[in-house]
Amino acid sequence: MLSIGLIGCGTIGTSICKAIDDGTIEAELVAIYDRNLDDVDKLLSTLERSKPQVMEVTEMVRNIDLLVECASQEAVYEIIPTALHAHCDVMIMSVGAFSDEKLYKTIRELAKENKCKVYLPSGAIVGLDGLKSASAEKIYSVTLTTQKPPAGLAGAPYIIRNKIDLDKITGKTVIFEGPASEAVKAFPANVNVAATISLTGIGFEKTKVKIVANPALTRNIHEISVEGAFGEFTTRVENVPSPSNPKSSYLASLSAIATLRKLSDPIQTGT
Ligand SMILES: NC(=O)C1=CN([C@@H]2O[C@H](COP(=O)(O)OP(=O)(O)OC[C@H]3O[C@@H](n4cnc5c(N)ncnc54)[C@H](O)[C@@H]3O)[C@@H](O)[C@H]2O)C=CC1
Numbered sequence: 001m002l003s004i005g006l007i008g009c010g011t012i013g014t015s016i017c018k019a020i021d022d023g024t025i026e027a028e029l030v031a032i033y034d035r036n037l038d039d040v041d042k043l044l045s046t047l048e049r050s051k052p053q054v055m056e057v058t059e060m061v062r063n064i065d066l067l068v069e070c071a072s073q074e075a076v077y078e079i080i081p082t083a084l085h086a087h088c089d090v091m092i093m094s095v096g097a098f099s100d101e102k103l104y105k106t107i108r109e110l111a112k113e114n115k116c117k118v119y120l121p122s123g124a125i126v127g128l129d130g131l132k133s134a135s136a137e138k139i140y141s142v143t144l145t146t147q148k149p150p151a152g153l154a155g156a157p158y159i160i161r162n163k164i165d166l167d168k169i170t171g172k173t174v175i176f177e178g179p180a181s182e183a184v185k186a187f188p189a190n191v192n193v194a195a196t197i198s199l200t201g202i203g204f205e206k207t208k209v210k211i212v213a214n215p216a217l218t219r220n221i222h223e224i225s226v227e228g229a230f231g232e233f234t235t236r237v238e239n240v241p242s243p244s245n246p247k248s249s250y251l252a253s254l255s256a257i258a259t260l261r262k263l264s265d266p267i268q269t270g271t
């Protein structure tokens, strides 16, 4: 059975661990870690059958087949190279880290050299399958429009830097427009999906991102429009925010769970 280690015991991490614990994912949860020990304890208290050990990444990678990152973009720098050197496959949620081309190239090379896989789930968006198919031919444009309730954008470096008072926003307001390369740095906990789209489609500079704060919303909405030699499509998802972290949509947790379930399934649907 697949042995899993997990870094980041927050919203997504807890959903994944519970899914392993109740048998939804066929795997053994061997180890977990978080820089915040309260989050580790909280997660452990939700598990009924699994008894993962708490260990740091250097020890963890000696005991597992696959490392799951659901922590932060900086954690990708800290842990993924170590896991690949130790021949572990990895699944990454904080995909925005890959706007750093040097990091992306390093991880790609390390994965090749060590014969490892790097899994990047679709996360909170729908339509990655269509974009992947379309990218076998010419793609002309890709645009992501993300709308969140203002509270879902709180704490983003762009909001802090520009002193945007989210409490004062009373109507639908465009907060940011620019390339995905800038969006994932300006909103590292809000539009990792822009990175996944960029890597699948036409890259970080050509992928356009618009971020809208909308106080009328209770859900996180992501719309993707793609034009290419295949024709064009638009997808739209209205995501329920996770109760423990309104920045992250519940679909992101489900997507991580689905990716791990797929690993033990002989039938693989979708492109
Ligand atoms: N790819 C996608 O579609 C999506 C990606 N995300 C990203 O996934 C990641 C996890 O999201 P959530 O579970 O909602 O966040 P969360 O804030 O609920 O939990 C993150 C946990 O990771 C821990 N952590 C952060 N940096 C760490 C480090 N360097 N070392 C050890 N522990 C660390 C924190 O203490 C916290 O317990 C975030 O980076 C988030 O932006 C979130 C939603 C969608």
Ligand SMILES: O=C([O-])CC(=O)C(=O)O
Pocket: 123, 124, 188, 189, 190, 191, 192, 193, 194, 220, 239, 247, 248, 249, 250, 252
């Ligand atoms: O969960 C979402 O709606 C998207 C998100 O936070 C991200 O891509 O980082």
